[in-house]
Amino acid sequence: MNSPAFAPTALQKQVSPEEWKTRVDLAACYRLLTLFRWEDLVYTHISAKVPGTEEFLINPYGLMFDEITASSLVKIDREGNKLTDRPYDVNPAGFLIHGAIHDARPDVGCALHTHTADGIAVSMQKGGLLPLSQQAIFIRGSLAYHPYEGIALDDDERARLQRDLGDKFYLILPNHGLLTCGETIADAFVRMYMLQRSCEIQIKAQSSGVELEHVTPEVEAKTLRMIEETNLRMRGTPKHLDGSLPWPALLRRLDRVSPGYQC
Numbered sequence: 001m002n003s004p005a006f007a008p009t010a011l012q013k014q015v016s017p018e019e020w021k022t023r024v025d026l027a028a029c030y031r032l033l034t035l036f037r038w039e040d041l042v043y044t045h046i047s048a049k050v051p052g053t054e055e056f057l058i059n060p061y062g063l064m065f066d067e068i069t070a071s072s073l074v075k076i077d078r079e080g081n082k083l084t085d086r087p088y089d090v091n092p093a094g095f096l097i098h099g100a101i102h103d104a105r106p107d108v109g110c111a112l113h114t115h116t117a118d119g120i121a122v123s124m125q126k127g128g129l130l131p132l133s134q135q136a137i138f139i140r141g142s143l144a145y146h147p148y149e150g151i152a153l154d155d156d157e158r159a160r161l162q163r164d165l166g167d168k169f170y171l172i173l174p175n176h177g178l179l180t181c182g183e184t185i186a187d188a189f190v191r192m193y194m195l196q197r198s199c200e201i202q203i204k205a206q207s208s209g210v211e212l213e214h215v216t217p218e219v220e221a222k223t224l225r226m227i228e229e230t231n232l233r234m235r236g237t238p239k240h241l242d243g244s245l246p247w248p249a250l251l252r253r254l255d256r257v258s259p260g261y262q263c
Contacts, residue, residue, distance in 0.1 A: 012070075023070035031254055061094070066258060080092075109185070133202070137198045144163065178195050
């Protein structure tokens with residue numbers, strides 16, 4: 001469906017082909033969050049860097065994710081100033097989190113943040129994400145934690161968020177939610193899929209009330225090596241959980257069930 005607030009525009013002709021492709025992929029990513037039921041009304045956010053610039057794209061604050069289109073995304077600079085004429089503002093907490101990540105990590109093209117029930121439930125546990133499933137051990141070697149400090153509106157938190165994320169691609173925000181980043185939008189989405197699925201599995205397993213089998217550190221390390229070697233052999237890169245393979249299939253599904261995001 002098209003957003004009632006934004007009819008298709010000529011924006012595609014006003015931006016570079018690289019920016020337009022990023023807009024289309026980011027709008028698709030927002031729609032996919034609705035499809036996978038990871039949204040929290042209008043209160044989470046995904047950002048993507050405009051290629052070749054220090055600017056990035058983020059959602060118009062107030063639109064549901066299944067309303068978002070390529071043209072409706074808001075472009076902002078490193079200070080959070082809007083660079084496109086849109087009637088919606090940007091979530092200030094979203095800018096603080098995403099601005100901090102993009103400032104500190106030039107390798108990150110996309111950051112994705114969610115407030116899912118299972119993600120928050122795992123974030124509240126003292127042990128965090130446990131080595132209970134194959135999905136979890138895909139993640140734990142690149143997983144960081146950033147403690148809850150209240151709503152992310154304090155500029156001083158930026159440095160602590162950057163420090164805690166470091167060079168990792170997964171971040172659990174205790175009492176708050178989940179965050180993933182990637183070189184591409186596809187990478188960030190697939191990493192969130194694995195992190196979210198790991199949390200769902202952990203909560204379901206713990207609810208059984210029986211003693212659980214943990215993967216050993218030795219097997220965990222071996223599995224991570226196998227993932228990197230497989231990616232290197234298949235796609236010429238050891239990139240952790242490369243999103244390029246499932247992304248075209250995800251877009252085909254989206255075209256069937258939620259067309260219009262390309263407008």
